[in-house]
Amino acid sequence: MKFLKYSVITLLYLAIFFTSCNEEEPCTEITWYQDADGDGLGNPDISLTSCDPIDGYVDNSSDVNDSGVTPTPLSAFDEFNSSSVTISFDGDEITIVSTGIPNHTSCYWEETEDLYIEQNFGDHVTPGKIREGSYTVTVSASPELANQSSATGLGAIGIAVTGAPIYNDQERQNMPLDVETALGFDYAGGHVGPGGYHYHIEAADVAENKTLSYDDESLVGIMADGFLLYGRKEMDGSYPSDLDESGGHFGVTPHSNGEEIYHYHIVNEYYVNSYILLFGGDLKGTPNTIF
Template identity: 55%
Template sequence: MKKSIILLSMIFGLFAMYACSEDDAATDNDDDNDETTGDVVATPTLAFDEFNASAVTVSFDGDEITIVSNALPNHTSPYWSANDDLYIDPIVADEESISPGNITEASYTLTVPTEPELASTSTETGLGAIGISVTGVPIYNQSEGPTDVTEGTASGFDWSGGHSGPTGYHYHVEARDVGETSPLTIDDDELLGIMSDGFLIYGRKCNSIGDYPIDGDASNGHYATTQHSTEEFYHYHIVNEIYLNTYYLLFGVDLQGTQNAIM
């Protein structure tokens, strides 16, 4: 009698073990794809090939990546000085609203972890550089000095979404298709740059679906593959909402990781 109970419980135990391992195997993929687990994944190094090599130097040092930019973009603009090869007369910018100051060499340095992590709470961005774009030009949020960008200020943006300020030339909004050769994303899935928390930001579309993502979090970030990685990793997209009737703000949301200084 006792023997058969032991045998029965052994068989049951084996069955339970088998059932468990089956279950684990079946849910393994789901775990990897879970958007709420906060998986820590290394930023795909292939993405850094997209940066303007004449402005941006990227160095990899163990668990850190350092991005140094001279902020000189590889595209035309009326903000270049008139004798520069890349100078053009304004296409979309209202001449009256062109802000003072030309594109000049600057120095921005950002060091981020190779495996950036989502923070327990998101953080607002401040005035100044909050990311570095593929052209080397810093990414700004909606702040323009003590206030937000107004329609008047925005009408001075060049076709690439940039203008000059006391701290130099910077972008606020997505570039516009005016027939100029653009190294910047325009309503597509191209890389825009890297934010100060180390997460990459792409255009309004995601390469993983070939369309505007609909599974973005409060910062329009999500875990998905991109053209730079077959492994899903967390990245942002430009929010697909019209700003000031005409534009797409590059980043008017919170950072979901930990901010690093851009100096």
């Protein structure tokens, strides 16, 4: 009986000893920052302190944009032809207004114009000349992927850095580009239709092509959903291998300052003959009207 009494007391002492020991165990609380977009960088504005890691939080606060929605890098807009394109920034929105007049040579200029050259890519010139038009689109400054992608229609689906509009793979309603039509393109991948001068395909690798994207990582333009369209390659010279069916993916671009943003690429595959379409997929964001 006596033995049992001592044992119980000993156990009690031991229990108290270990409990107090646990309570006094040194704990260095550190600050954890929320990482809502899962990029390993934390939001400096949302933090908790704890000794142990917390799910969804990281131990650094270097994410200036943790919402998962990244603003379109404004430096991209420096690439646009300022003679034709006016960009205005208004809080959450960016408005792009263009006369549609490109800043490169073409066989579609009036012969009296300085930028006129003879057809040096296709085999004919369709009727019509480059004329001043008007293209206006307002896009979100932080475009997001929509729940559903949207098919594009006839007419402008984006505005190129040159100022001229980007069209899809259709020349007329439900009529994809054919070889005959393509033979009328200039080296810039454009021609004149009822709506004015516009591009369908990637520019060609000719001496006259000084600025347009050809098999590189250059900015091609901005699409109606606000996402940027780049050339076929990544910054490291490789072809992206993880593009979705619209040619888009999350990654760094020459303008994104290391931040991963959703952007489109010209898809590195032939469409008709050796022509490479600028944009033949659906828009993955919410399309805005280009009017």
